[in-house]
Amino acid sequence: MSQPLRLGIAGLGTVGIGVVKIIRRQAALLEARTGRPIEIVAVSARDASKDRGVSLSGYAWETDPVALAKRDDVDVFVELMGGHEGPAKDATEAALATGKDVVTANKALLAHHGQALAETAEAAGKVIRFEAAVAGGIPVIKSLTEGLAGNEITRVMGVMNGTCNYILTRMQDAGLPYDEVFEEANQLGYLEADPNLDVGGIDAGHKLSLLSSIAFGTKVNFDGVELEGIQRISIEDINQAASMGFKIKLLGVAQLTGRGLEQRMSPCLVPADSPLGQLKGGTNMVVIEGDAVEQVVLRGPGAGEGPTASAVMGDVCDLARGFRVATFGQPAAGLKDVPTASSNSPAPYYLRTSLLDRPGAMAKIATALGDAGVSIDRMRQTQHDSSEAPVIIVTHKTQRRQLEEAIAAMRASDVMASEPVALRIETV
Ligand code: NAP
Ligand code: HSE
Numbered sequence: 001m002s003q004p005l006r007l008g009i010a011g012l013g014t015v016g017i018g019v020v021k022i023i024r025r026q027a028a029l030l031e032a033r034t035g036r037p038i039e040i041v042a043v044s045a046r047d048a049s050k051d052r053g054v055s056l057s058g059y060a061w062e063t064d065p066v067a068l069a070k071r072d073d074v075d076v077f078v079e080l081m082g083g084h085e086g087p088a089k090d091a092t093e094a095a096l097a098t099g100k101d102v103v104t105a106n107k108a109l110l111a112h113h114g115q116a117l118a119e120t121a122e123a124a125g126k127v128i129r130f131e132a133a134v135a136g137g138i139p140v141i142k143s144l145t146e147g148l149a150g151n152e153i154t155r156v157m158g159v160m161n162g163t164c165n166y167i168l169t170r171m172q173d174a175g176l177p178y179d180e181v182f183e184e185a186n187q188l189g190y191l192e193a194d195p196n197l198d199v200g201g202i203d204a205g206h207k208l209s210l211l212s213s214i215a216f217g218t219k220v221n222f223d224g225v226e227l228e229g230i231q232r233i234s235i236e237d238i239n240q241a242a243s244m245g246f247k248i249k250l251l252g253v254a255q256l257t258g259r260g261l262e263q264r265m266s267p268c269l270v271p272a273d274s275p276l277g278q279l280k281g282g283t284n285m286v287v288i289e290g291d292a293v294e295q296v297v298l299r300g301p302g303a304g305e306g307p308t309a310s311a312v313m314g315d316v317c318d319l320a321r322g323f324r325v326a327t328f329g330q331p332a333a334g335l336k337d338v339p340t341a342s343s344n345s346p347a348p349y350y351l352r353t354s355l356l357d358r359p360g361a362m363a364k365i366a367t368a369l370g371d372a373g374v375s376i377d378r379m380r381q382t383q384h385d386s387s388e389a390p391v392i393i394v395t396h397k398t399q400r401r402q403l404e405e406a407i408a409a410m411r412a413s414d415v416m417a418s419e420p421v422a423l424r425i426e427t428v
């Protein structure tokens with residue numbers, strides 16, 4: 001019989017237990033596909049007494065994930081704890097230092113330390129696989145590193161945070177305000193322990209930075225992602241967008257231009273009838289454009305026990321077969337260090353603000369836009385009360401820089417009653 005592939009799994013939460021269940025349930029299928037048994041030899045989590053709904057009695061228990069990572073009887077260290085410092089980083093480094101490949105679902109760890117970890121892995125002749133870290137059950141890393149390897153990738157974009165997509169679609173479908181839906185998402189257990197990772201766009205930014213690295217052969221540059229969360233999206237924005245034939249999505253876009261690497265993760269208006277516009281709930285979608293393939297659209301569950309464990313197992317099966325692709329699809333030392341470029345491609349923008357209801361207020365706003373070279377396409381004053389006049393403006397194509405200049409001039413005027421919300425309109 002072929003030698004089994006022996007796993008050490010650190011982290012027995014949603015994803016870790018999902019992996020244990022697949023390995024127990026599908027042992028024969030996994031062996032048939034990879035040509036060798038896949039076995040768990042040891043596991044680690046914080047609380048050894050917790051009932052996790054599945055028997056762990058056949059596995060050695062390690063209280064310290066670093067000790068687990070160093071075990072001689074482990075071939076592959078599976079890191080499913082999370083966090084970009086502390087045990088996840090220490091144990092991953094320990095695993096590489098003691099000659100193990102690593103499989104992880106941890107986008108935060110790789111967004112912050114991916115370059116150094118990939119170089120360490122390479123020096124040791126090992127790889128780090130992370131399919132589950134981006135877009136849950138969608139095999140997007142495999143698509144980029146393998147199926148699309150013959151393409152020069154021109155653009156990657158998508159909806160990569162299921163929680164934000166759930167909040168935005170629920171606001172739309174039920175007509176509920178942000179705070180109420182946020183609380184609902186919290187009750188349903190959708191939010192990360194630090195909810196700002198989700199609603200602040202940080203988790204999705206981590207994912208985008210990993211896709212960029214593979215797509216463009218560049219060093220992971222999470223600090224270069226222009227980040228904006230969904231916290232300021234109101235039901236008024238959702239309704240106004242709908243009345244114009246748009247939906248609001250937290251959309252990531254990355255492209256390599258002559259000026260450098262553009263990466264932005266921000267709420268945008270997208271056509272309601274486009275594939276992105278029709279995306280509901282926790283589903284993710286990644287759109288990849290390449291010079292030969294033109295456009296590939298991948299859609300699927302972005303989170304949850306089954307989908308994320310499915311992605312982890314795809315990586316484990318590759319390692320069982322002896323199939324190793326470099327961590328970011330090419331040798332880490334060769335990844336380019338390109339400058340960060342602010343995304344300045346022109347687009348129409350949606351602008352919502354509220355003015356003090358007095359003569360000349362609207363004229364001052366129009367002047368601020370005109371002076372910055374921003375042309376108004378449509379303008380609407382809504383639901384006025386005695387003192388404030390909410391205003392919706394849609395601009396013609398403009399650069400974000402010009403819009404920011406206009407917004408700065410608006411703020412400096414004496415007619416603003418609220419901080420403007422500006423959302424890019426993407427015609428994808
Ligand atoms: P989770 O349910 O919170 O589970 C985390 C596990 O790690 C728990 O079993 C916990 O132990 C263990 N752990 C935490 N700190 C530890 C330490 N110091 N030593 C040993 N064990 C420790 O998290 P999850 O949702 O499974 O997520 C795991 C990873 O997958 C994260 O990187 C996350 O970003 C990523 N991910 C998750 C999803 C998803 O849908 N959940 C999707 C994609 C990627 P106890 O159980 O004893 O507390
Ligand atoms: N918090 C993440 C999401 C989990 O909502 O998409 C999956 O990475």
